[in-house]
Amino acid sequence: MSTAAYRAHRARRNDLALLWHQVRYEQLSFWRNPQNAIFTFAFPVVFIVILGALFHGGTGSSYFYGLSTMQYYVPTIAALSVLGSCYGQLAVMLAARRQNGILKRVRATPLPAWTYFLGLLAHCVMVSAVDVALIVGIGRLYGVPLPANWPAVAMALVLGAACFCALGVAVASLIRNSEAAPAVVQLILFPLVFISGTYLPIHSATLNQIAGFLPVRPFNEVLIGSFAQHSGLAWRNLGVLLAWGAIGAFVAIRRFRWDPRPE
Amino acid sequence: MRTEVRNEVSPVPTQVRNEVRNQGRAVGPPAPSAVMVAGLRKSYGAVQAVRDVSFTVEDGEIFALLGPNGAGKTTTLEILEGFRTRDAGRVEVLGADPGDRAAGRALREQIGLVLQDIAVEPYLTVRETLARNAGYYPAPRDVDEVIGLVGLTEHERRKVRALSGGQQRRLDLALGLIGDPRLLFLDEPTTGFDPNARRDAWQIVRNLRDAGTTIVLTTHYMDEAQALADRVAVMSGGRIVAEGPPSTIGGRDAARARIRFVLPDGYTAADLPLPAQAGHGLVTVETTEPTEALHQLTGWALRRGTVLDRLTVDRATLEDVYLRLTSGSGPDVPEPLTKGSTR
Numbered sequence: 001m002s003t004a005a006y007r008a009h010r011a012r013r014n015d016l017a018l019l020w021h022q023v024r025y026e027q028l029s030f031w032r033n034p035q036n037a038i039f040t041f042a043f044p045v046v047f048i049v050i051l052g053a054l055f056h057g058g059t060g061s062s063y064f065y066g067l068s069t070m071q072y073y074v075p076t077i078a079a080l081s082v083l084g085s086c087y088g089q090l091a092v093m094l095a096a097r098r099q100n101g102i103l104k105r106v107r108a109t110p111l112p113a114w115t116y117f118l119g120l121l122a123h124c125v126m127v128s129a130v131d132v133a134l135i136v137g138i139g140r141l142y143g144v145p146l147p148a149n150w151p152a153v154a155m156a157l158v159l160g161a162a163c164f165c166a167l168g169v170a171v172a173s174l175i176r177n178s179e180a181a182p183a184v185v186q187l188i189l190f191p192l193v194f195i196s197g198t199y200l201p202i203h204s205a206t207l208n209q210i211a212g213f214l215p216v217r218p219f220n221e222v223l224i225g226s227f228a229q230h231s232g233l234a235w236r237n238l239g240v241l242l243a244w245g246a247i248g249a250f251v252a253i254r255r256f257r258w259d260p261r262p263e
Numbered sequence: 264m265r266t267e268v269r270n271e272v273s274p275v276p277t278q279v280r281n282e283v284r285n286q287g288r289a290v291g292p293p294a295p296s297a298v299m300v301a302g303l304r305k306s307y308g309a310v311q312a313v314r315d316v317s318f319t320v321e322d323g324e325i326f327a328l329l330g331p332n333g334a335g336k337t338t339t340l341e342i343l344e345g346f347r348t349r350d351a352g353r354v355e356v357l358g359a360d361p362g363d364r365a366a367g368r369a370l371r372e373q374i375g376l377v378l379q380d381i382a383v384e385p386y387l388t389v390r391e392t393l394a395r396n397a398g399y400y401p402a403p404r405d406v407d408e409v410i411g412l413v414g415l416t417e418h419e420r421r422k423v424r425a426l427s428g429g430q431q432r433r434l435d436l437a438l439g440l441i442g443d444p445r446l447l448f449l450d451e452p453t454t455g456f457d458p459n460a461r462r463d464a465w466q467i468v469r470n471l472r473d474a475g476t477t478i479v480l481t482t483h484y485m486d487e488a489q490a491l492a493d494r495v496a497v498m499s500g501g502r503i504v505a506e507g508p509p510s511t512i513g514g515r516d517a518a519r520a521r522i523r524f525v526l527p528d529g530y531t532a533a534d535l536p537l538p539a540q541a542g543h544g545l546v547t548v549e550t551t552e553p554t555e556a557l558h559q560l561t562g563w564a565l566r567r568g569t570v571l572d573r574l575t576v577d578r579a580t581l582e583d584v585y586l587r588l589t590s591g592s593g594p595d596v597p598e599p600l601t602k603g604s605t606r
Contacts (some may be wrong), residue, residue: 010399012372016340025395032422070515101382105438108378110371111399151388259346 015115022111022119030123040089044081044131045138048073052142064201067228074139075223076198079160081131083193083216086124086161088185090168094120095181098172099260109259117169125161132157145228153227159238160219163245167215170251176262192216215244296355297322297446297477298343303352305338312338314501316352320479320494326471328481330498331589336481337379339498342448343479344376357446372400375444379451381431385424389415389434392423393441400442412467413437428459436467445519447471449480453487465491485585499589512584520553520578522560524571534565545573 013021031037056068064072097103106116135145147153158247171188175181193199195207202208211217218237225234298320305313313335328336341347342354347362357373359366383392393410397403410419413433416428423434432455439447449468453461468491472478482488488495489509497505497512505512522544527534532539532546536559539546550556553576554591564571 108376
């Protein structure tokens with residue numbers, strides 16, 4: 001009796017404790033699926049190893065804006081890994097969780113939506129940080145110096161992760177069924193990555209102008225800048241990135257559905 | 264959060280528990296009923312899934328929405344659970360409007376949901392899944408206790424995806440209970456269970472009710488409603504066609520007796536002293552006065568020096584009543600027994 005009364009009177013745990021609880025269990029679910037965990041980290045590693053094997057060595061060239069080939073690719077592939085884990089995987093994962101009813105179950109509990117999404121954001125930042133560390137480490141083996149401006153790199157990563165997570169949730173809000181999710185995600189991502197100079201530097205002024213207003217190129221530039229050129233944060237690029245993050249968040253808040261069968 | 268405890272100590276533990284909970288985190292003014300639905304309507308496009316449904320569920324009872332697939336049970340339940348919007352009508356759950364998102368968190372802390380489809384994250388263990396959800400509630404039940412309650416103690420370290428369908432369903436039930444809800448919604452809780460598992464689930468539900476939890480469940484099994492519910496509302500075509508304790512469902516229909524026998528050679532049903540219906544080699548006379556009817560029929564046979572072969576007298580089972588109630592078009596269409604017999 002007294003225990004029932006005691007339990008009923010226990011207050012809600014505070015928001016930060018609840019968030020930490022959610023982050024822990026989100027991490028546990030992720031690491032419990034080793035295949036998924038390995039492939040998440042294997043993709044950027046394989047990518048940078050292959051590029052390193054192809055373009056290893058060499059000195060700066062004007063084609064790569066005065067950087068060596070690998071000095072260029074380490075930050076762009078790092079950016080790509082953030083895109084993959086925040087935007088791509090998150091959109092696919094949310095679409096799948098909605099389809100199989102897991103999101104609806106989350107909605108059935110008192111867990112606030114923002115706590116659930118911050119738990120996912122923390123996961124994406126963690127994956128991004130590990131990816132970037134792996135890429136920088138392998139870059140080091142190919143003679144690429146460590147990032148010049150660590151605080152700028154860290155800040156760019158967190159901001160980029162948040163923006164691309166918001167876009168990932170937005171895209172997941174617009175996708176109706178989970179089978180289509182990977183295709184939709186790639187259809188948006190691939191051309192965007194290509195024109196933003198991730199795989200090859202783009203020397204077309206028009207294309208760069210357009211890409212400069214889309215989310216990927218500004219992120220690439222911020223990372224290239226803070227990795228290799230000792231520059232501080234490029235505020236204009238960060239502004240574009242944040243604007244896209246805000247658009248993504250707006251769409252996500254307006255359109256996100258928890259139920260697999262919309263009304 | 265208030266921490267004072269009133270001095271009204273009731274001898275009944277469950278009442279004290281509910282009392283304390285009401286003080287601790289009431290969503291609105293104290294509600295007389297756990298659930299109140301009035302004039303509820305919901306359409307999906309041109310399909311009217313719920314048409315003017317009203318009912319109340321009192322604190323501490325098991326209330327069943329019974330009906331075939333597509334009768335509107337799940338839609339009604341999902342409106343109560345806050346998953347669907349309504350087109351018209353009033354709905355109160357523990358004194359709050361489930362459509363009001365501002366009340367959502369406080370309401371969800373006090374209700375447990377077991378949805379129709381199984382959906383649990385595959386890679387956590389049984390114990391981890393429950394410990395995670397326990398953390399979402401201000402006053403959860405003990406994780407081990409709940410695992411024991413649903414009979415998963417020996418599987419608590421297994422990953423969810425290694426569980427059988429029935430075990431996953433029990434985990435789902437455990438997730439509905441972990442927050443120590445005042446009100447529990449169960450959407451077809453035993454669909455797909457084998458008979459033993461069903462009986463176990465029923466016992467769990469009864470124990471919960473005895474401990475003071477109000478339970479609203481949907482089912483398409485008549486026997487489930489009969490075995491569990493304190494009150495039943497039979498739904499068909501989006502309407503409630505009958506409501507009451509299981510023993511009174513069907514009213515006069517259930518009170519009717521059926522007299523069946525083989526029609527003697529050389530006679531037709533029209534020759535009998537009472538209206539009768541022929542079929543399957545037998546004729547059936549339905550009556551509310553079986554003693555009288557039997558006397559007339561046997562007298563009729565004796566006077567003609569013949570017999571009523573294979574003569575039986577029985578009552579419509581609840582299953583018959585249920586089929587009759589849900590096969591028609593609704594309450595406003597009277598159901599003549601002679602036409603309504605579906606078997």
